[in-house]
Amino acid sequence: MGLDVASSAGVFFLFSAAELIFIAIPMIVFRIQKKDLKYEFRHRIIPNEMLDRNFWFRILDILIGIFIGVFFFYFGGLLAFTIKKVVVDTKGDEYYDTASEGSVNTTPPPPPPNPLIIWTLIIVGIIVIFITVAFAEEFCFRGVLLKELNHKNKFFGVIFSSALFMLFHVFPGIVPWSTFVTFWLYYFAFGVLLSLITLIQKGDLIVSIVAHGTFNSIIWIMLYTRYL
Numbered sequence: 001m002g003l004d005v006a007s008s009a010g011v012f013f014l015f016s017a018a019e020l021i022f023i024a025i026p027m028i029v030f031r032i033q034k035k036d037l038k039y040e041f042r043h044r045i046i047p048n049e050m051l052d053r054n055f056w057f058r059i060l061d062i063l064i065g066i067f068i069g070v071f072f073f074y075f076g077g078l079l080a081f082t083i084k085k086v087v088v089d090t091k092g093d094e095y096y097d098t099a100s101e102g103s104v105n106t107t108p109p110p111p112p113p114n115p116l117i118i119w120t121l122i123i124v125g126i127i128v129i130f131i132t133v134a135f136a137e138e139f140c141f142r143g144v145l146l147k148e149l150n151h152k153n154k155f156f157g158v159i160f161s162s163a164l165f166m167l168f169h170v171f172p173g174i175v176p177w178s179t180f181v182t183f184w185l186y187y188f189a190f191g192v193l194l195s196l197i198t199l200i201q202k203g204d205l206i207v208s209i210v211a212h213g214t215f216n217s218i219i220w221i222m223l224y225t226r227y228l
Helices: 009-018 021-032 037-045 055-090 093-101 115-150 154-167 175-200 206-225
Strands: none
Touching: 009 115, 009 206, 021 037, 021 115, 037 115, 055 093, 055 175, 093 175, 115 154, 115 175, 115 206, 154 175, 175 206
């Protein structure tokens, strides 16, 4: 088994909270650069040109984000199936099984057989996923890296920020080389899609944050509802 960041739900929550470093590091850099931290934080999430969107447009953004998150879930399943088929056909079942076992474990063990505890884990998990994983990763990879790189070249910005997003999830050395070779495309594809959403939204991160959080939350919900 690869790196285990979910030996329990509590450990998973702690590792998820640690992703807030993706907000802290850019803010420290902005501080060193003597930039207005309040402005940079807000501007990286909602650019000036998007500030005038009214309440109903924001509700629409959230609904679009949820819809895209659901699409991501099915797209991700299809992509994972395709990757598995290609790898098994070219390298064999054993190679794919070894690659899968080397992935970072983000699946906590079964909870106690108590519906109250299970529903609590589901609700807390969704909250943690949105305010740490989805928000922090989108702030860093799309709000900071993509926007900074886009000043030079939009195509380069999408590719490079997506490559860094992919490396965060399957970094060689943290995971075996077979795991990287097998799954890099999966995470890179999601990085590209989230970057394109950000560009379409003129740098506004609301849709991408909601889509990212919805996708992860669906997986989390399915993980625990099977125990009810």
